[in-house]
Amino acid sequence: xxxxxxxxxxxxxxxxxxxxxxxxxxxxxxxxxxxxxxxxxxxxxxxxxxxxxxxxxxxxxxxxxxxxxxxxxxxxxxxxxxxxxxxxxxxxxxxxxxxxxxxxxxxxxxxxxxxxxxxxxxxxxxxxxxxxxxxxxxxxx
Numbered sequence: 487x488x489x490x491x492x493x494x495x496x497x498x499x500x501x502x503x504x505x506x507x508x509x510x511x512x513x514x515x516x517x518x519x520x521x522x523x524x525x526x527x528x529x530x531x532x533x534x535x536x537x538x539x540x541x542x543x544x545x546x547x548x549x550x551x552x553x554x555x556x557x558x559x560x561x562x563x564x565x566x567x568x569x570x571x572x573x574x575x576x577x578x579x580x581x582x583x584x585x586x587x588x589x590x591x592x593x594x595x596x597x598x599x600x601x602x603x604x605x606x607x608x609x610x611x612x613x614x615x616x617x618x619x620x621x622x623x624x625x626x627x
Contacts, residue, residue: 536608576604592620606625
């Protein structure tokens with residue numbers, strides 16, 4: 487092929503694909519990219535709540551709760567539950583892992599915490615508003 491023909495083919499290809507590129511740009515990120523962003527935000531919220539609890543900053547953890555959680559688990563009760571966990575498993579040592587799952591349409595973050603006498607998963611359910619809609623701890627998997 488001569489250079490002039492190659493140049494014409496390239497120009498035609500750019501002209502043909504330009505509308506598709508402009509359409510894609512208007513649509514925003516691809517669903518997988520959006521899922522990764524949402525997942526990263528949800529994980530950050532779960533980790534933030536876990537860190538607040540491990541630092542006995544119950545006000546910060548409680549501040550992430552949605553209205554239903556605030557009614558179900560007032561800040562003083564949250565502190566009481568956390569202190570009960572510490573009596574059961576000993577002093578907090580470190581966060582040992584974190585994972586995110588989608589369960590029945592909810593984003594759930596599991597923060598594995600190591601304590602003196604065992605590991606527990608802190609399960610933080612994040613609602614569509616980005617607020618904590620559920621909080622639970624259980625034996626780590």
